[in-house]
Amino acid sequence: MPLEPVSLTWLTLAALALAVVAFLVSLAAWRRAGRLPSGLTKSAKRPRSMIRSGSGALTTGQTTAQIEALRADAATALRHVAVVRYDAFGDMGGHLSWSLALLDDGGDGVVLTSIHGRSDSRTYAKNVAAWSASQQLSPEEIEAIGFARTTAA
Incomplete structure (x- = not known):
């Protein structure tokens, strides 16, 4: 039995609100645990101290290759x-x-x-x-x- 469009809209909005609340709760828990730099809670920009450098960082080409591999996997998924x-x-x-x-x-x-x-x-x-x-x-x-x-x- 398919959901009515209005019901589906309300269900989507409720799921989105729940996701936002869960994100805020986890952000507060990380902050209390001292694992999250204080600069991250005030701004959406990442502080320079958090930017990865060296051999651990991925190049743009590697990231693009990973995205293309994920797209190929998604095309064969039962979506x-x-x-x-x-x-x-x-x-x-x-x-x-x-x-x-x-x-x-x-x-x-x-x-x-x-x-x-x-x-x-x-x-x-x-x-x-x-x-x-x-x-x-x-x-x-x-x-x-x-x-x-x-x-x-």
């Missing part, structure tokens, strides 16, 4: 996720059946489907490549892939 819940049979209620799409940026991944009946449940897994599958997909599986394509975690 496109969507769930569609539905009633597989007309006499069953409660949206107990579902299709879950787990896909990467290229549309490769898997669609998992669980169909709930009165006496049993069946679970299916279908491979997805480039946003489509070699096996026949149900309308709910196609819908899950469509939702996953428009969202990225």
Whole structure:
């Protein structure tokens, strides 16, 4: 069951507020422990004494290479996720059946489907490549892939 846009907005704002509070609490704890220079709490700029130099510092080229490696890793991560819940049979209620799409940026991944009946449940897994599958997909599986394509975690 997807969240309403208004609910998602409030949930995002609440998470952001919680993150800010957690950051401020940790900043105060570090300051009390004496591990954080006092100049850092007053200004966003780092004092010269905190700038790393020597062999421990990364060059711009090394940092760029690390960023590119992280981008390549993120492209193969299952970031496109969507769930569609539905009633597989007309006499069953409660949206107990579902299709879950787990896909990467290229549309490769898997669609998992669980169909709930009165006496049993069946679970299916279908491979997805480039946003489509070699096996026949149900309308709910196609819908899950469509939702996953428009969202990225």
